Amino acid sequence: MLKIENLQVSVDGKPGAPLGQPILKGLDLEVNKGEVHAIMGPNGSGKSTLAYALAGRPGYEITGGKVTFAGRDLLALAPEERAHEGMFLGFQYPVEIPGVNNVYLLKAAINAARKHRGLPEVDAFEFLTLVRDKMKLMHMEESFLSRGVNEGFSGGEKKRNEILQMLMLEPRLAILDETDSGLDIDALKVVANGVNTLRSPERSIVLVTHYQRLLDYIVPDFVHVLVRGRIARSGDKTLALELERRGYDWIIEEAA
Amino acid sequence: MSSALATRIAAEHAAASASLPAQVVSPERRRNAIDTLSAEGLPTTRDENWKYANLRPLEKVRFIPPAVGAQAQGSATVTAADLPAPIGGYARYTFVDGVFAPALSAPVAKAGITVTSLRNLPTPLHFAPSKSKDTRFALLNDAFATDGASIRVSAGTDCPTCIELVFIATVEAQTGSSYPRVELQVEQEARLGLIERHLSVGAGANFVNASVKVDITRGATVNHYRVQESGAKALWFDTLSAVLAQGATYKLHGVNVGGLSSRSTINVLLAGEHAHASISVASLGDRQQIQDAFVRIEHSAPHARSEQTFRGISAGRARVAFNGMVVVREGAHGTDSQQSLRGLLAGPEAEIDVRPQLQIDTDDVRCAHGATAGKLDDDMLFYLLSRGIDPATAQRLLKWAFLEDVVARIEVPELRRQIERSLAGQMQEAWLIGPPAAALKELL
Numbered sequence: 236m237l238k239i240e241n242l243q244v245s246v247d248g249k250p251g252a253p254l255g256q257p258i259l260k261g262l263d264l265e266v267n268k269g270e271v272h273a274i275m276g277p278n279g280s281g282k283s284t285l286a287y288a289l290a291g292r293p294g295y296e297i298t299g300g301k302v303t304f305a306g307r308d309l310l311a312l313a314p315e316e317r318a319h320e321g322m323f324l325g326f327q328y329p330v331e332i333p334g335v336n337n338v339y340l341l342k343a344a345i346n347a348a349r350k351h352r353g354l355p356e357v358d359a360f361e362f363l364t365l366v367r368d369k370m371k372l373m374h375m376e377e378s379f380l381s382r383g384v385n386e387g388f389s390g391g392e393k394k395r396n397e398i399l400q401m402l403m404l405e406p407r408l409a410i411l412d413e414t415d416s417g418l419d420i421d422a423l424k425v426v427a428n429g430v431n432t433l434r435s436p437e438r439s440i441v442l443v444t445h446y447q448r449l450l451d452y453i454v455p456d457f458v459h460v461l462v463r464g465r466i467a468r469s470g471d472k473t474l475a476l477e478l479e480r481r482g483y484d485w486i487i488e489e490a491a
Numbered sequence: 492m493s494s495a496l497a498t499r500i501a502a503e504h505a506a507a508s509a510s511l512p513a514q515v516v517s518p519e520r521r522r523n524a525i526d527t528l529s530a531e532g533l534p535t536t537r538d539e540n541w542k543y544a545n546l547r548p549l550e551k552v553r554f555i556p557p558a559v560g561a562q563a564q565g566s567a568t569v570t571a572a573d574l575p576a577p578i579g580g581y582a583r584y585t586f587v588d589g590v591f592a593p594a595l596s597a598p599v600a601k602a603g604i605t606v607t608s609l610r611n612l613p614t615p616l617h618f619a620p621s622k623s624k625d626t627r628f629a630l631l632n633d634a635f636a637t638d639g640a641s642i643r644v645s646a647g648t649d650c651p652t653c654i655e656l657v658f659i660a661t662v663e664a665q666t667g668s669s670y671p672r673v674e675l676q677v678e679q680e681a682r683l684g685l686i687e688r689h690l691s692v693g694a695g696a697n698f699v700n701a702s703v704k705v706d707i708t709r710g711a712t713v714n715h716y717r718v719q720e721s722g723a724k725a726l727w728f729d730t731l732s733a734v735l736a737q738g739a740t741y742k743l744h745g746v747n748v749g750g751l752s753s754r755s756t757i758n759v760l761l762a763g764e765h766a767h768a769s770i771s772v773a774s775l776g777d778r779q780q781i782q783d784a785f786v787r788i789e790h791s792a793p794h795a796r797s798e799q800t801f802r803g804i805s806a807g808r809a810r811v812a813f814n815g816m817v818v819v820r821e822g823a824h825g826t827d828s829q830q831s832l833r834g835l836l837a838g839p840e841a842e843i844d845v846r847p848q849l850q851i852d853t854d855d856v857r858c859a860h861g862a863t864a865g866k867l868d869d870d871m872l873f874y875l876l877s878r879g880i881d882p883a884t885a886q887r888l889l890k891w892a893f894l895e896d897v898v899a900r901i902e903v904p905e906l907r908r909q910i911e912r913s914l915a916g917q918m919q920e921a922w923l924i925g926p927p928a929a930a931l932k933e934l935l
Binding site: 314326 | 871
């Protein structure tokens with residue numbers, strides 16, 4: 236599904252800054268169909284940079300390496316093409332867009348993907364029935380639909396809205412960037428439940444997270460620890476538990 | 492203005508004066524207007540509040556109206572098919588090149604509302620002539636006006652869905668000019684919904700110079716929608732002056748999309764305590780267009796409230812300007828004034844000028860103002876792209892979102908749809924964005 240080889244990424248500094256700051260320094264990762272991978276690591280290790288670089292965010296300059304997604308050269312695709320190919324990024328800080336309704340964003344996003352696959356626009360009734368079902372699952376009130384995208388939403392509401400979009404778009408690969416941050420335990424369960432309903436042998440999920448807590452609810456097949464722009468250690472879910480117990484320092488020391 | 496232009500205006504006026512209707516503006520008042528213009532000239536770009544306006548094309552204008560003393564010639568060439576779709580509940584009055592066109596109008600008798608062609612007015616309302624230096628184009632209208640609408644709303648009348656005025660320009664500026672004119676008086680505790688639109692028929696380079704006077708008496712409310720959709724070559728000038736008495740409310744919604752060059756000058760005087768003015772303007776410029784708006788709100792009484800909201804988008808090589816001024820006079824304590832002025836640059840060669848001005852001569856006031864000009868937000872754009880929306884659609888969505896603060900205030904669903912369509916131009920996915928609340932309810 237996703238194969239990352241020796242990925243190197245620099246991030247643009249403030250305007251006027253002379254050179255990009257190297258963040259990812261040769262990252263390798265392979266995610267197969269049906270697998271759930273957790274990317275963990277201390278602050279500043281490059282977790283969010285990986286998520287943004289895969290989604291094609293401007294300002295994240297690829298200075299080396301190769302990424303193959305569903306048989307295609309991912310890095311040659313524009314951000315919207317990556318979405319059309321079935322990639323979804325759940326943002327750590329979903330942006331507020333007052334004036335654009337949630338329901339219209341959802342419909343436009345779905346129709347963009349359908350157009351790419353040569354399908355006609357989604358039927359309005361089917362669409363609304365589906366949205367309503369998914370919203371129930373995410374414990375969201377229907378009034379959310381007519382509000383501006385994330386406008387005035389609490390942190391937890393924004394994260395639930397990300398998962399709602401993911402459920403509607405049914406991506407082949409979901410990259411969820413710190414989807415657990417800022418959630419209380421009840422919201423975390425709702426979000427995790429939403430993600431779990433999407434697990435299937437055909438679909439892959441990459442969870443970027445700082446804490447082990449999320450992994451109690453979305454159990455990963457693999458856990459990777461990112462340190463200073465490289466994967467320093469990989470293991471199964473027990474690695475996350477070990478990190479919870481011992482912290483990150485021992486891995487940082489090992490990696491040094 | 493060059494003195495040559497002033498001299499020519501005076502000469503053209505002298506040539507036409509015998510055939511200018513005295514019922515519309517008295518000969519003395521016309522003469523006074525010409526005298527003032529001759530002494531002071533029209534504004535030039537050296538005037539502080541006119542530096543963004545495009546005044547040079549005035550040199551080529553013939554200021555005499557095309558049909559002095561007669562029915563408009565243009566009305567023969569305009570048919571009902573040229574008019575926008577009617578808006579339910581609004582009685583339509585159409586003026587072609589500044590003259591009432593009964594055949595294109597659908598007057599509906601409404602209790603307490605009197606709408607009269609100024610030519611047929613038994614007793615004129617006697618709005619005082621404009622005196623400020625920024626309202627000199629109203630004097631030009633005084634000098635040459637051929638007709639107009641007089642609207643009187645009697646005390647206590649409630650007509651929230653009421654009158655639509657359609658002003659059509661057909662004549663080439665080198666042949667003659669159009670002078671739309673409105674005199675509106677709303678008596679106490681009455682309520683009026685008014686739509687005023689300006690458009691062109693034919694591809695001519697029209698010169699339009701509108702003058703609108705609004706008098707809102709104690710406790711009365713006016714909801715005024717103004718849509719400027721003149722032809723692509725039109726020169727459009729406009730002066731609106733409104734006076735609000737105690738407890739009066741004036742909500743003005745301006746939308747400027749048309750014209751090659753457009754300048755709107757709006758003066759609102761909050762003369763009574765607890766008066767409330769809300770002025771929202773959306774301007775869209777593209778290609779070589781100039782959209783310039785100047786809004787001056789003066790608080791002269793205590794405890795009055797005012798809001799100015801501006802959203803402007805400039806694309807192509809257009810210039811979109813908004814100059815929003817708030818004046819709080821001595822003694823106008825308890826004033827509450829807010830400004831939210833935002834400009835969006837949608838092209839590397841486009842220009843946006845957003846200028847807030849505050850002049851406060853009293854203590855105990857609350858004035859909040861914000862003014863920004865910039866490009867589309869990169870984070871918002873990337874968010875939409877990451878959802879599979881193509882860049883062109885994403886940009887259009889964000890432009891709609893940007894205009895929403897003004898468009899959302901248009902409470903007449905049919906008009907709002909028409910304005911959205913007008914704003915959207917050729918945009919296929921207009922349905923997708925900024926839908927009327929009613930349509931959204933249908934969908935849900």
